[in-house]
Amino acid sequence: MKKSFQIFAAALLLAGINSAAWAQNRYYWQGGSGNWSDGSKWIKQSGDATTPLSALPATPTANDDVFFDASAGFTAATTGKDGTPASNTVTIDGLVQAACRNMNWTGAPASPVLQINSPLSIGGSLTLISGMTVNGGTGGSLVFTATGNAAITSAAVIFNVPVIFNSTGGRWTLLDHMTVGTSAQFVSGHVVALPLSSTNPLDPDGAFPPTETGTAVSSPMFRFTTFATVSGASDLSHVIGYVQKLQVDKTTLPMPQSFIFPTGDGSIYRPITMQDPSSSTGDFTARYLSANPYLPVPAVWKTLTINPPLNSVSDKEFWYFTGSGSANTRFSFNYYHPDAQVRDYYRIDRWTGISIGGLSVSNSGNATWNDMGGTPTSPTSTATIPSAGGTSSSVAWFTIARRGPSPLPVHLISFTARLQQQNVQLGWQSSAEENTSHFEVERSADGRNFTVLATVSAQGNSSSVISYSASDMSPLSGTSYYRLKMVDLDQTFSFSKTVAVSAASAGLQVRAYPNPSTGSSVHLSESTGAKLRLMALTDMSGRTIPCQTNDAGAGGLCLNFTSGLAPGFYLATLASADNGQPVRVKFTVQ
Secondary structure (H helix, E strand, O other): OHHHHHHHHHHHHHOOOOHHHOOOOEEEEOOOOEEOOOHHHEEEEOOOOOOOHHHOOOOOOOOOEEEOOOOOOOEOOOOOOOOOOOEOEEEEOOOOOEEEOOEEOOOOOOOOEEEEOOOEEEOOOEEOOOOOEEEEOOOOOEEEOOOOEEEEEOOOOEEEOOEEEEEEEEEEEEOOOEEEOOEEEEEEEEEEEOOOOOOOOOOOOOOOOOOOOOOOOOOOOEEEOOOOEEEOOEOOEOEEEOEEEEOOOOOOOOOOOEEEEOEEOOOOEOOEEEEOHHHOOOEEEEEEEOOOOOOOOOOOOOEEEEOOOOOEEOOOOEEEEEEOOOOOOOEEEEOOOOOHHHHHHHOHHHHHHEEEEEEEEOOOOEEEEEEOOOOOOOOOOOOEEEOOOOOOOOOOEEEEEEOOOOOOOEEEEEEEEEEEOOEEEEEEEEEEEOOEEEEEEEEEOOOOOEEEEEEEEOOOOEOOOEEEEEEEOOOOOOEEEEEEEEEEOOOOEEEOOOEEEEHHHHOOOEEEEOOOEOOOEEEEEEOOOOOEEEEEEEEOOOOEOOOEEEEEEOOEEEEEOOOOOOOEEEEEEEEEOOOOOOEEEEEEEO
16 A cells, blocks of 8 residues: 555656645555445555544545545456456446545556446546556546646556536646546646656747657547547646547448637637548647747758748737647637737738748758638638648648738847846847838736837838837836837837836845935835845935944835935945845935
């Protein structure tokens, strides 16, 4: 029993989960086949030395960890004259509420079976073993309800039971492929299906962007069998990483007309839809990334070309989509982005120019964006771009592209805001401008209602990188939000992403009191309680003023002037105790 617990704890540490945070009462299964509700099947181990075993419930609760290990008593079927049936099935019978925190099957013998005939809730991590079976009966479901980080080890077991992810804050990291055989419902929380160790989180398999094509993805995947379905995915719940649809072993049963890969980045849901999977062969893999698909350009790329009729591709997002079989599978994705600023970037009012761009990279290092033949539907909140095809060994990366005029008066490379002393310095770069009039730097206190802070004239027409800057000499207290409005000569415009600068996090917020002072002492305190240290005290001519400092509690300082200060203005330069950015505070003596 102890060994299975140690193995389970090691697996959770690999996923960044501390086993000490979840250790509760432990329940160990014994006696072979039986019902979850049968208290005689459980050996109890208290997580609190002061709690007698007799005080524990007969069966596990949502706060308890359960183990099915080498002592579970499972036996395989025997054959011959005196053959015996297998005794290796644990049945969720619904006579009690079946729930636990963490479940571990490490070491269980005889290819055990978990038969789920009523809902089973797992509020933590799940570890299965190779060779076991998970089945569902009528009314059965496996509900994942972790409220924080958890891990799932499937060991090549197919979940032949409806799977539901339903917990705000839940984040389930797959330690290997998780394969759904019936259905997966996403209600709340996110499944993470990414490489367990990678220097680049956007890395599909050791090189990103891809330097050669047709590379297999070595990452845990959330997988659906041929006829498995998906429902409920949204911004609140989807897969962060790789989703795979298995098309092998098709039968004469009718297949759905489309399959939606429930992909997103943890904040927004951006699925890709495969059209008519019944006409496809092989396995299909998808992933969404809210990142620029071509910057920075990898050093191994010799060229990067956008082929006509395309003239631009999105630098906001892209999808990975590839298949091991059919080279002409139709697919689509939605260009009505949930972020209004990205929708403005795509200029949906000119939707007839939108298409799908596909990136191919030759072995010699020539990267090319090509038009995949997509034609957009009407510009509504559900608008999509269906493609004529595009999954092949040479194209696996796709994004929204444009055939017509550029959707922006300027191609923006970057827009940044940084706190320097008491001011905010804003800077941006453009790589191409055409008939650009000017830029307006806008500021907001809440990220929604903006006012113009500064107006900067644009170069107008350029194909080279141009740098611009502006300053906010009086930032708002707390957090200031900034965005850039790029205005064309015909007064059409678009917005950059919004960036934020928090004075509370980037610099100290210190006040002096009493202010004015009588000249005998001054108290200095920081709004967040940060511990302060005095670097210098000067008068307005720069002359150093001697003083004694005392801890005033809650991180504050008291400056004592034994000889008293003459009337006038004084400047105290302070920093946090961890040598953070200095700040100056002025006070008056009367």
